[in-house]
Structures are given as C-alpha cells and as structure tokens.
Amino acid sequence: MRDFLANFRIHANAKSSTINHIGRKEHQGIMRRYISKDLNKWILKYSKFICTIRRFYKYIIQGDTDYILKGFIRRTINYGKKK
Secondary structure, eight states, rough: OOOOOOOOOSSSSHHHSSSSSHHHHHHHHHHHHHHHHHHHHHHHHHHHHHHHHHHHHHHHHOOOOHHHHHHHHHHHHTTTTOO
C-alpha cells in the first residue's frame, strides 16, 4: 500500500515536545481508548513481529526491494545508537 493511513508530526515544536504534560495526557487518553487493559506484552511483541513480516512481504511483492535494503543498511549502521 503506497498511501498514508495516518500522520503524526514529530519535530522540535510539536505539542508533545514543547508542552510535555499535555502530550503525555493526550497519549494516555489514546492508550485508554484504544488499548485493552488485558493486553499481554508478549502478544503485542508477537503482533508487531507478524506485522513487520507482512509489511516486508508486501514491499517485496510491489517491487520495493531497494527500500528494504536501504532500511536494513540504515538500521545496521545505527544499531546501538540512541535516538
């Protein structure tokens, strides 16, 4: 899929960066609304892994192997570095 499903702006002047308490409050509201309290950490990690594999497969199918290789190289170079 080559379309955006959602957007989230991350920059130095973002509300969640400058007004931390408001960003934290909004994030907690989103978590309460959309994430079950019964959520198991292992299920979440497993779901993330499955989504990553599925996305990898779809990139291969649509011919975006260069995008995959660039991401792999970037992650290999930046491995262990803090953001």
